[in-house]
Amino acid sequence: xxxxxxxxxxxxxxxxxxxxxxxxxxxxxxxxxxxxxxxxxxxxxxxxxxxxxxxxxxxxxxxxxxxxxxxxxxxxxxxxxxxxxxxxxxxxxxxxxxxxxxxxxxxxxxxxxxxxxxxxxxxxxxxxxxxxxxxxxxxxxxxxxxxxxxxxxxxxxxxxxxxxxxxxxxxxxxxxxxxxxxxxxxxxxxxxxxxxxxxxxxxxxxxxxxxxxxxxxxxxxxxxxxxxxxxxxxxxxxxxxxxxxxxxxxxxxxxxxxxxxxxxxxxxxxxxxxxxxxxxxxxxxxxxxxxxxxxxxxxxxxxxxxxxxxxxxxxxxxxxxxxxxxxxxxxxxxxxxxxxxxxxxxxxxxxxxxxxxxxxxxxxxxxxxxxxxxxxxxxxxxxxxxxxxxxxxxxxxxxxxxxxxxxxxxx
Ligand code: KG4
Ligand code: ZN
Numbered sequence: 339x340x341x342x343x344x345x346x347x348x349x350x351x352x353x354x355x356x357x358x359x360x361x362x363x364x365x366x367x368x369x370x371x372x373x374x375x376x377x378x379x380x381x382x383x384x385x386x387x388x389x390x391x392x393x394x395x396x397x398x399x400x401x402x403x404x405x406x407x408x409x410x411x412x413x414x415x416x417x418x419x420x421x422x423x424x425x426x427x428x429x430x431x432x433x434x435x436x437x438x439x440x441x442x443x444x445x446x447x448x449x450x451x452x453x454x455x456x457x458x459x460x461x462x463x464x465x466x467x468x469x470x471x472x473x474x475x476x477x478x479x480x481x482x483x484x485x486x487x488x489x490x491x492x493x494x495x496x497x498x499x500x501x502x503x504x505x506x507x508x509x510x511x512x513x514x515x516x517x518x519x520x521x522x523x524x525x526x527x528x529x530x531x532x533x534x535x536x537x538x539x540x541x542x543x544x545x546x547x548x549x550x551x552x553x554x555x556x557x558x559x560x561x562x563x564x565x566x567x568x569x570x571x572x573x574x575x576x577x578x579x580x581x582x583x584x585x586x587x588x589x590x591x592x593x594x595x596x597x598x599x600x601x602x603x604x605x606x607x608x609x610x611x612x613x614x615x616x617x618x619x620x621x622x623x624x625x626x627x628x629x630x631x632x633x634x635x636x637x638x639x640x641x642x643x644x645x646x647x648x649x650x651x652x653x654x655x656x657x658x659x660x661x662x663x664x665x666x667x668x669x670x671x672x673x674x675x676x677x678x679x680x681x682x683x684x685x686x687x688x689x690x691x692x693x694x695x696x697x698x699x700x701x702x703x704x705x706x707x708x709x710x711x712x713x714x715x716x717x718x719x720x721x722x723x724x725x726x727x728x729x730x731x732x733x734x735x736x737x738x739x740x741x742x743x744x745x746x747x748x749x
Contacts (some may be wrong), residue, residue, distance in 0.1 A: 370443035370704055371435075373467075374697025375428065377420045377460030378452025378480045379506060380411055383693030384428040386435035386442075387701055391490045395435025398692050399423040402553065409539060417455035424463045431693060439471045444710060446476040446700025448483070450723035457719035465714050475711045476700045480691075481725040483699040485513050487684045488655045490698045494682065497648065499641060501634055501670070504658030504690070505531035505555075508584045510637045511725055512646055513655075516702045517709065519726025520646070522637045522733050523582025530626050531660045533586040534558045537593050537622050542609050558619045559663050565620030570596055572625045574632070581734035582637045584629065593622055627669040628745045634670060638677045639738050653680045662686040668747045676743060 369389035376383040385396035401419045405411045432439070447464040449457060468475045484507070485500040497514045508525035528536075531554075538544075538554030549557035572592045575585045600612050612618070634654065641647045654674050660666060661683050674681040688695060703709050711717065 370701075371437055371441055372476070372697050372700040372704060373428070373432070373442050373445045374478075374693045374695070374700050375424075375445065375447040375460050375464050376480075376691055376693045376696045377424065377456050377463075378448045378450075379456055379691055380405055380416050380419075381691040382420050382423045382427045382460075383691060383696070384424075384431035385693035385697040386431055386437050387694065387697040389701055389705065391698060391701060393694055393697075394437060395431045395433065396692070396694055397427045397430035397434065399427050406544075406553070411453070413453050413455045416453060417459060420456055420459035424459055427693075428463070428467075439467075439473075442471070442473055444474045444476050444700060444704055446478050446696050446703070448480045448696055449477040449717065450479055450720035452480055452719075452721060454719065454721040457721065461717070461719045465717065468714060475714050475717065476703050476709055477711070477717055478696050478699045478703075479723060479725070481507065481509070481511075481723075482517070482519065483695045484657050485511060485519065485655070485725075486516060486699055486702060487657060487688050487695040488682055489702070490688070490694075491684060492682065494653055494655065495648070495651075497646060498653040498655055499634075499637060499647065499679070501630070501637075501654060501656045501661075502658045503530050503630060503656070503660035503666075505529055505535060505553075505660075507658050508586070509725060510582050510633060512641060516699075516706055521724065521726050521728045521730060522640065523584065523633055523730055525584040525586065527585050527587035528590070529660075530584070530586055530630065531555050531658070533590050534622065534626065534660075536590055537618075540594055540597055541615050541618065542611055543615065545611055546615065553659070555660060555663065558623050559665060561616045561619035562623040562665065563616075563620075565616030565618070567617070567620035567624040569614065569617035570621035572596075572621055574625060575629050579734075580636070580737040580739060581730065582633045582640065583730060583734075584633055586626065586629070589622070589625055589629070593618065623663070623665055624747075627663075627666045627747075630666060631669045631673050631745055632740060635673045635677070635740055635743065636738050637733070638673070638679060639740070640733050640736055642677070643736065643738070647679075651680060652678065653682055656681065656683045657689045659690045661689045665747055669745050672743065672745055672747075 380401040382399040508529040510523040512520040535554030
């Protein structure tokens with residue numbers, strides 16, 4: 339059914355995406371087509387996809403560079419940029435696909451969760467579009483779309499475990515069906531990408547010649563390669579909490595205090611690049627990685643104890659911007675190898691926000707006939723929306739202690 343080529347990369351399975359070349363313009367459309375639209379945070383994305391998961395056309399406008407300069411997302415700026423770009427992005431995706439509006443079977447758009455002002459732009463645009471072209475509308479849950487993106491590349495069967503780690507997300511869930519999720523754990527404060535972005539900002543890595551054009555998380559990964567993580571020992575978060583929730587704010591405090599101490603020792607002002615940035619990056623990355631790995635390990639053991647994972651090919655899917663961090667992937671690979679799970683990550687491009695993952699979620703819903711609306715009067719966006727049924731209390735009650743596991747990564 340799926341015509342994607344698999345290739346092994348650093349112990350984690352990756353998949354090449356099949357997109358359509360220009361020959362699409364002469365192609366006879368024989369399957370249902372979905373236009374997907376994403377505007378929940380800082381990416382304006384659109385894609386046209388057929389029912390087999392083939393990407394016919396896509397376009398993406400990222401606001402990341404603008405927000406990097408202001409040191410974080412200003413919602414009104416994000417809203418303005420979505421408003422300025424959405425028309426062009428959708429038009430580009432449509433033109434590249436060679437599909438006309440009348441050939442679309444449905445429009446799928448992220449309506450939750452996300453920044454209210456950003457979600458509003460995508461929803462308004464989509465509701466006008468479906469009204470004008472008389473199309474059914476499929477409201478999409480952003481986290482569900484992230485969780486299921488992997489199925490575009492591989493027929494991963496339900497149930498499977500999902501870890502979503504990015505600048506805005508940090509959660510562990512069991513995907514049991516396209517609209518059936520159990521939430522096992524989530525962050526109590528901030529997401530790991532956000533933590534690494536803030537650490538990078540506090541270290542003024544933007545002034546580092548190797549890091550001026552990349553995200554904070556990427557900068558941490560890059561510098562960590564030349565650092566000694568043992569030079570700074572940060573206390574692992576939530577060691578006495580036997581659940582699958584995450585917390586990164588305490589680690590950020592520890593890192594900030596170490597940076598302040600070093601600035602005093604070196605007699606430099608805040609904003610000066612410290613001589614030990616590589617070591618701080620390495621220690622931060624390792625602590626983030628081992629925290630994520632331990633929570634994931636417990637989630638796997640919980641699912642196994644409760645018989646929630648299949649005995650054949652149990653799978654952990656990892657997605658979100660932070661999933662592209664190779665050190666974190668390798669740490670997770672130690673956990674999945676130990677517990678007998680397959681580790682799957684969508685290609686980096688599809689781990690982050692885009693219109694393709696929304697179109698794919700629309701395709702999955704269209705195939706199963708779930709959540710397809712012909713009337714849109716009642717549709718609204720929801721900035722806060724839980725993923726599935728929250729069983730984090732049950733996970734906590736199980737209080738699973740982890741067996742010792744060496745999370746030592748060597749390049
Ligand atoms: O999924 P994404 O594009 O959007 C948000 O949810 O914000 O993820 C972006 C986040 C940023 O915080 C970025 O620093 C982080 O993912 N990130 C990384 C890496 N690449 C991106 N964090 C660690 N290592 C990386 N290689
Ligand atoms: Zn996202």
